Amino acid sequence: MAISQSYKQPTAEGYYGKFGGAYIPEMLHRNVEELQTRYLEIMGEAAFQQEFKELLRDYVGRPTPLYYAKRLSEQHGTRIFMKREDLCHTGAHKVNNTVGQILMALRLGKKRIIAETGAGQHGVATATVCALKGLECIVYMGEKDIERQAPNVARMKMLGATVIPATSGSKTLKDATNEAIRDWINNPSDTHYIIGSVVGPHPYPDMVARFQSVISEEVRWQLKEKVGTELPTAVIACVGGGSNAAGAYYHFLDEPSVQIVAVEAAGHGVNSGLSAATTALGREGVLHGSRSLVMQTTDGQVVEPHSISAGLDYPGIGPMHAHLFDSGRGTFLSVTDEDALQSAFKFARLEGIIPALESSHAIAALSQLKFKTDDVVVINLSGRGDKDLGTYMKAMGVAGNEVTG
Numbered sequence: 001m002a003i004s005q006s007y008k009q010p011t012a013e014g015y016y017g018k019f020g021g022a023y024i025p026e027m028l029h030r031n032v033e034e035l036q037t038r039y040l041e042i043m044g045e046a047a048f049q050q051e052f053k054e055l056l057r058d059y060v061g062r063p064t065p066l067y068y069a070k071r072l073s074e075q076h077g078t079r080i081f082m083k084r085e086d087l088c089h090t091g092a093h094k095v096n097n098t099v100g101q102i103l104m105a106l107r108l109g110k111k112r113i114i115a116e117t118g119a120g121q122h123g124v125a126t127a128t129v130c131a132l133k134g135l136e137c138i139v140y141m142g143e144k145d146i147e148r149q150a151p152n153v154a155r156m157k158m159l160g161a162t163v164i165p166a167t168s169g170s171k172t173l174k175d176a177t178n179e180a181i182r183d184w185i186n187n188p189s190d191t192h193y194i195i196g197s198v199v200g201p202h203p204y205p206d207m208v209a210r211f212q213s214v215i216s217e218e219v220r221w222q223l224k225e226k227v228g229t230e231l232p233t234a235v236i237a238c239v240g241g242g243s244n245a246a247g248a249y250y251h252f253l254d255e256p257s258v259q260i261v262a263v264e265a266a267g268h269g270v271n272s273g274l275s276a277a278t279t280a281l282g283r284e285g286v287l288h289g290s291r292s293l294v295m296q297t298t299d300g301q302v303v304e305p306h307s308i309s310a311g312l313d314y315p316g317i318g319p320m321h322a323h324l325f326d327s328g329r330g331t332f333l334s335v336t337d338e339d340a341l342q343s344a345f346k347f348a349r350l351e352g353i354i355p356a357l358e359s360s361h362a363i364a365a366l367s368q369l370k371f372k373t374d375d376v377v378v379i380n381l382s383g384r385g386d387k388d389l390g391t392y393m394k395a396m397g398v399a400g401n402e403v404t405g
């Protein structure tokens, strides 16, 4: 196995250091192999690139602004810029990837799209692009999550998707993933599986990272315009599976002067038993088709994670990030539910922007870092907080004075 020369570029077999690869059932080999052999060639076609860029511009609303957060900067004594992925169509970065993958599916001649979703954000982004292109869309979702995320289920249905409940196990994301894989095995020729993060068997982590890399591509020229240099001091992003982070880091990974900061969800505290801080708690293992760090028991059973934010509530991490952690290239921090919540309220009042709870973890990590006045810090604001209003309302009702004080 060749050693990957670059932090952003996996080997031909999909390895970032010792993480990645494609650990899949025999029945999926043909599908995954077709994708492995064709994705780079298809993404390299001028017509593909043109259609992708046009949709990102006219449909998603790119480039998203790079916003100088003046009041937040004053509080932290440095220069802080927010990359506004919250302003993307559907309210988060996920649509960058689903737009790319729907174009990939069409080039591969697929007629039917399947996806899995936890909180429903990836399901909504997938249902959106299926409506755009008139493709059949089936979204697998844990029965428990369907109850908890009613507004997103309604959105998917309104967009024409069929939402199928996963009724086995804990009736959450990992069970929905199992159902989606089962579907793919049963429909090998006409179906494309749109995975929503930089996880899964090779080539998904690399393909999704490339689709999301538009984020850091824009940050480079936007910083050049605003501060006269393309390279920030640090880039900070929250990590669930790691797709918004991969996109925000991508064009800085091989620039050693840029500090890469990944923020995981500590839940009630890293050692509380209710956490999703994978790099702190996980061990090497195989989850959803790739070798990575996984939260697991001593006998290898996947541990049910916990985070207040559904998007970070995942027991693994993409192989690129596992390698960034393992090699020391990335700085990995974690933020508790409570600190993320406090930070969301503070940020809303400082900047007039209500962040997604996931993104709020990245903002909260500022207080664990030290920067100089002249430093340039970029925080990826992965999504907007509308979807989290229920949680925010509960926080205001239960502990209004503390969280707003």
Ligand SMILES: *Cc1c(COP(=O)(O)O)cnc(C)c1O
Pocket (backbone or CB within 6 Å): 092, 093, 094, 121, 122, 196, 197, 198, 238, 239, 240, 241, 242, 243, 244, 245, 311, 312, 356, 358, 359, 382, 383, 384
């Ligand atoms: C899904 C989601 C995340 C987490 O997913 P990544 O693949 O780690 O980016 C983060 N922020 C928002 C707003 C999300 O919807």
